[in-house]
Amino acid sequence: MKMTLFLPFAAVMATLAGCAPAPVPTPAPEPVVTLPPVPTEGIAGLEERQPDLCKAKDYVAHLGQPGTVIQTLGITRNYRVVEYRGIEPQEYDPLRLVFRLDASGNIYNIDCG
Helix, strand or coil, X not given: CHHHHHHHHHHHHXXXXXXXXXXXXXXXXXXXXXXXXXXXXXXXXXXXCCCCCCCHHXXXXXXXXXXXXXXXXXXXXXXXXXXXXXXXXXXXXXXXEEEEECCCCEEEEEEEC
């Protein structure tokens, strides 16, 4: 009699074992990408930016003024005016004064370049 009770129990357990949820796979670790360091010496075209050699701080009082005021400042050295979304050449001159204008034509930035 013990054998007859065991067979239905074993059949029920085998059926329930098929209903168990599948184990959740663990995600594979992400690969680590290591890039070689980029050399900074000896690359043509890169120049070190010097601190305010063009004396841009002397013109800070004109921030927010219309770009037309630049011509009246009596600047005798090299300067550039970059209009809003204008094209600016990428050669760097630490002695050149650069005025950048916003969409309204007002000076929003003054720096060297």
